[in-house]
Amino acid sequence: MRAIQIQKFGGFDVLEYVENAPIPNIQKNQVLIKVHAAGVNPLDWRIRNGELKLLLGADFPMILGNDVSGTVVSVGRQVSRFKQGDEVFCLLDAHPQPSWTGFAKSGGYAEFAITREDTLALKPKNLTHIQAASVPLAALTAYQVLTQKAGLKRGQKILINGASGGVGLFAVQIAIALGAEVTAVCSSRHQELLKSLGVSHLVNYQQQDFKTLNQHFDVIYDVVANSSWWSCRHLLTKKGIFISNVMSLDSLLATQLYPITKRLGLSQQYTFAWVKSSAKDLAVISEWIAANKIKTFVEKSFPLNEAKAAHQASESGRVQGKLVLQIIKE
Ligand SMILES: NC(=O)c1ccc[n+]([C@@H]2O[C@H](COP(=O)([O-])OP(=O)(O)OC[C@H]3O[C@@H](n4cnc5c(N)ncnc54)[C@H](OP(=O)(O)O)[C@@H]3O)[C@@H](O)[C@H]2O)c1
CATH class of the missing domain: 3.40.50.720 (NAD(P)-binding Rossmann-like Domain)
Structure with a gap:
């Protein structure tokens, strides 16, 4: 699959666009998502430059990206709330159990990503995938x-x-x-x-x-x-x-x-405070978005192979609202 991965910690140049990354395998309580868009957050470049390596590990090659919006491709045998074809969004967390460090194991800057069922919510119908990917984290x-x-x-x-x-x-x-x-x-x-x-x-x-x-x-x-x-x-x-x-x-x-x-x-x-992936909290946010109580503001979206430009923009600290990587054209 197409993905942005890193082989070592460092500056923008460690971001590599690849076309042959393996599609991750799901476990019994996980869902495989075809990613349409992935949010870009300061957390991503903090992980990229190694700031969080003591906390989150250094398992290379590493696919960055923590929040996604996309379509369910397949589900593990214990998954009951989602089925193939559902449009979903989440803060990825593929750890076997909820953990306080949380976050993606196989990240969102890719055509496919996995996450536990209890991190997922249905995408609000009034948002595009680009908008939805900007929300979770x-x-x-x-x-x-x-x-x-x-x-x-x-x-x-x-x-x-x-x-x-x-x-x-x-x-x-x-x-x-x-x-x-x-x-x-x-x-x-x-x-x-x-x-x-x-x-x-x-x-x-x-x-x-x-x-x-x-x-x-x-x-x-x-x-x-x-x-x-x-x-x-x-x-x-x-x-x-x-x-x-x-x-x-x-x-x-x-x-x-x-x-x-x-x-x-x-x-x-x-x-x-340290954010945790939570389907329950995301469902409330999703309801508020559907009711137009809160909105998301996407300053810019970039194609996947322009992840470097997205990181440069995020690292400038001058963004109004959010940045997103578009993986599939809507
Ligand atoms: N612990 C956690 O779980 C967690 C979760 C999420 C985020 N974070 C951290 O929280 C921080 C913020 O995240 P974010 O996604 O909101 O970042 P962000 O979107 O990159 O924030 C950029 C915004 O900050 C404004 N800004 C810059 N300098 C400012 C200043 N001196 N005073 C007031 N506003 C200023 C910028 O406006 P101007 O145009 O005025 O510069 C810009 O609109 C990051 O360090 C991130 O790593 C931690």
Whole structure:
């Protein structure tokens, strides 16, 4: 099959377009998907350059890509919810059991990929495969952070730093759908879009450091991870929570020192969040998309053999919404 694989960790040049990668074999609780489109995420180039090798291993040749939209080709004997021909999307996880590291074993930048049944949901009918492939990783991250880590409630105030990227645009829309009052931090070129989504307040990071705001938030979600619990704690309510998706030394210290800082009267919490593949969570996201409560924004799609250009664009850190690789023309 056609695929983008790597034989070693490194820069853009390690991405190889091949036409003879083997089609992966399914196990009893897995589904083989003909991939129409695959999402491109910062996670992919973090895996490519070896940043996550201690966590996710170094099993070469490695096919990158974690979220896909496509058609079911065949199912393992224990699979009961899906059948050949179903149009599905998911954050791939082909580990035999759910695991906290999760993620693809045979990745999505390929004509075929495998995943466990309990990671899959039916593709929302109102999305193309390109749009659907842009959803799982970013939307699941935002949904799990806001509902499971932050327990965000109607009327609460949340600040989202990095509101214009893949995760940020979902976080903004999910927070609004949950009834929260959203302050979004982004640059001038994304302000119109964020206003149109219904954010209550905008902070242009090119003109103002959000840390100088004279306000309190129940939740600060630092999607771009360029601040810290320590530097933001004055912006949090007494029981406020600071959440980041990127583990840093500063955030590691904040987690380790939390029992001590809490006793010293600093009750605001720090939490690190790591996305998990979940059919149940994806089904909720899918319903919200079908009901037009949330939308996906695809800045650009690339053919599979232009994965290098897609990685260059993602690594620039300037994307509005999402990037996608198109594997089959619709
Ligand atoms: N732990 C997990 O499970 C998990 C899951 C998903 C993502 N992540 C991590 O979370 C991070 C964000 O992911 P993503 O997919 O949202 O990234 P992304 O789509 O690449 O984010 C790009 C966006 O960030 C904005 N941005 C850049 N610098 C900014 C700044 N100083 N202040 C505010 N906004 C800024 C950019 O807007 P401009 O045009 O203004 O530059 C752009 O719109 C990545 O590091 C990713 O690896 C972790």
